[in-house]
Amino acid sequence: MPPVVVRELELDLDAFEGPFDLLLTLVLREELDLAEVDVAGIVVSFVERLAEREQLDLEACGEFLVLVAALLELKARGLFEEDADLAELEPEEAAEELARRLEEYRRMKEAAGWLFERLAREGDRFFRLGPAPLAPQPERRLGPQSPERLAEVIRLLAAEPPDVSLGHMALQFPPVAQFLERFRSLLARRRRVDFEEAVAGLSRVEVAVAFLALLDLRRSNEITIEQAAPFAPIRISATDVEGREPWIARSA
Amino acid sequence: MDRPLRLITTSPVDQLARTIEALLVIASQPLSVEELAEASADERERVETALGLLSERYREGRSGIVLEQVAGGWAFRAAREAAEACGRLFERPVQRSLSQASLETLAIVAYLGPCTRPDIARIRGVAADSAVANLVERGLIAEAGREDGGGGAVRYRTTPLFERVFGLESLSELPRLDDLGGSADEIRDRLAAVAERRPA
């Protein structure tokens, strides 16, 4: 059976249908809102693909984990920009928090499954919606109201919403283009660049965005990415104009 | 003379009668013999026979549910002996206050003048359809023409009943909101701007 090629993984999500690498590209170009993307759906597609094989494809798993982790982090940034404390978490704490959220979501998914089955079972229960044909007309009477309540409600609607700072997000979420330029200028000076080295000292969000920039460069065939083993250093080199090779993410 | 046992045997007409009971108890309108025959996939004559059985079963003095033939067909109603109890059920206690959704919608219409459902939704940040329908049904707001000289969305304004309930001679007696803006337009712009910054 041929190896699982992660970037060719076919996805069928609510917000997107097509191969995984197209999805990444659209997200990077901000043509697709990450908030609309069901990452769990991507994971399920991948797991289904893996299950078709008899052997566990470790290489594909590693590659997939890295990609999905980057996607999740970006998405988490977008959805919870007010959770500034999340960025300060130690890796163990972050893993704990992630496990807690995954668990919560999994329970809700099961609850949704329970509701689905219940609805199917109750499909033959018919009851009347609305008033009976010959029922008396109910009269809804409203007691005296104070006009002050109306002014109060308008003032509440005019009050600034709590804790929203868009500046925070702009600060924490650097544009991908910034890293595209950074890698291009590095590679103009050096034949080969070590990813870890290039992103040393950056925050985790910045590293994630840098990684997505890397994938975008790979897509446009500007660079070649090599990794000897999972978690081994990622080496980036500029692609020779004549000899553009396909993307190789090899394991030892 | 009672023959309720006939309804619970398994002879076909009794089964048809049960189907008709089911249809009538969930109907919001009287059902004609044709509708009943079509829904139960049975013949008109047999439906009429079944209705005869049911009229006998559901009649005054024998059941709290009474089957009645009215203009549009057949329908269940409450027995007269239960009229007093039914009156108590439908006599709603005077409601002391409106829901938050209704209050916000009403305040927007009162302060900003005739406005459309999209206007209200933009300021509240959520769809206003059910709140508007509720206030129209209560007679607190009413349609007031359409936007753009007739072609656009329906506008709503407050009614004289609204002024009575809120103890106002006219809308000009509403508490002033000078701190939010000098005119309805200024207040509208301010509310719309805040709404955009509110979490969805």
Place this chain on the structure above:
Amino acid sequence: MDRPLRLITTSPVDQLARTIEALLVIASQPLSVEELAEASADERERVETALGLLSERYREGRSGIVLEQVAGGWAFRAAREAAEACGRLFERPVQRSLSQASLETLAIVAYLGPCTRPDIARIRGVAADSAVANLVERGLIAEAGREDGGGGAVRYRTTPLFERVFGLESLSELPRLDDLGGSADEIRDRLAAVAERRPA
């Protein structure tokens, strides 16, 4: 064994049972024992006894009208055996099936409600706006005030219609959250195993 004759004698409980039949046949919502007792001006215990009699009379297989305990009260519905006939004449309360997104949103609101759209998005990891709008339109969830004492995002809760459509006596009939989903430890162990493989 059938005893419909009991309902047409004039003993007081049978008369109360007829009053309750009348109330239930015209009610738009399930009626609680309290509401029935208040409308019929009778005692709770006697209302419960009468409901016991009526449950026996209006049950599946015996009558086309079925008395059920649902959404915190008692209500008549059509017998299941008449579902086909009912389907020819009426729309199901939830005619089209709900999407996965809507079901998940509904589950979150049912378990954690009242909650806001950002709360739902946080758990699902996907924006919930269209699912929420869809559920509001179907009447399965409704607005329930705003967060932060009035100025924040709109909160939502499930409606009595939700309980009726899903045939729930109350929300407490939903499976316990603790019984759903695997153990969190399993996920933690797997994450820990991945972390250990990473060179320091």
